[in-house]
Amino acid sequence: MTPLDLTTPPTPDPADAPGVTAPAAVPHTPPHPHHRDVNGGWLRPAVFGAMDGLVSNLALMSGVAGGAVAPHTVVLTGLAGLAAGAFSMAAGEYTSVASQRELVLAELEVERRELRRNPEEELAELAAIYEARGVDPRLAAEVARQLSADPEQALEVHAREELGVDPDDLPSPLVAAGSSFVSFALGALLPVLPYLLGATALWPAVALALLGLFGCGAVVARVTARSWWYGGLRQLVLGGAAAGVTYLLGNLFGAALG
Numbered sequence: 001m002t003p004l005d006l007t008t009p010p011t012p013d014p015a016d017a018p019g020v021t022a023p024a025a026v027p028h029t030p031p032h033p034h035h036r037d038v039n040g041g042w043l044r045p046a047v048f049g050a051m052d053g054l055v056s057n058l059a060l061m062s063g064v065a066g067g068a069v070a071p072h073t074v075v076l077t078g079l080a081g082l083a084a085g086a087f088s089m090a091a092g093e094y095t096s097v098a099s100q101r102e103l104v105l106a107e108l109e110v111e112r113r114e115l116r117r118n119p120e121e122e123l124a125e126l127a128a129i130y131e132a133r134g135v136d137p138r139l140a141a142e143v144a145r146q147l148s149a150d151p152e153q154a155l156e157v158h159a160r161e162e163l164g165v166d167p168d169d170l171p172s173p174l175v176a177a178g179s180s181f182v183s184f185a186l187g188a189l190l191p192v193l194p195y196l197l198g199a200t201a202l203w204p205a206v207a208l209a210l211l212g213l214f215g216c217g218a219v220v221a222r223v224t225a226r227s228w229w230y231g232g233l234r235q236l237v238l239g240g241a242a243a244g245v246t247y248l249l250g251n252l253f254g255a256a257l258g
Helices: 043-065 071-117 119-132 137-147 151-163 173-196 203-222 228-257
Strands: none
Touching: 043 071, 043 173, 043 203, 043 228, 071 119, 071 151, 071 173, 119 137, 119 151, 137 151, 173 203, 203 228
16 A cells, blocks of 8 residues: 655644644655656566567577577577567557556546545545554544545545555556567567578577677666666576577477477
């Protein structure tokens, strides 16, 4: 449950709650510009799509190449994996985010009805939340009353406190699907690129894909608390292991099938 920023609404006037010393007024300020947007709905599908495109297509091509097939077969496999994976990722991401958004909107409608039908109960519920966090009971009741004066603001506050969501910042299914499609396609293209440029062996594709995995891991680590070399090395090891295992399986299956 996301805590409420009590600096956003007007600070209660002590005159409205006799006997209660209200905290000093804190002017409203917009979000600090150095904070990154963590609710935009594009970062997770973009990162996941790029990593998945690199690992899955590299593993797929390695498995086919392990069966000692012609280079053009490996290229065709890589391009088919790129197209199939990108459309699959986009469709899955769109359905997932759209379903999540619809669920949140349905719960918001439930909360809107409750605010209309039982305003006093909802007001007491909000005051109890603040009181449980250490706010003086009379001040908690006054804060809840002021926040509930505007129906839309009341809905937003209850959504934050009870559902942990911001009604004005729900992720977009189209943004998530587009980010996933583009990032997967770019990631899956890397292991195919050497073959398109004339390579006839697997190792240039593996080398480029592993370099891409290290780069992606390092970039992702730069926007988190991890060090860049740890993030890059982790992705390189995971992707290399997946490619190695599928290559060995392709080699075994190719020999068994003659």
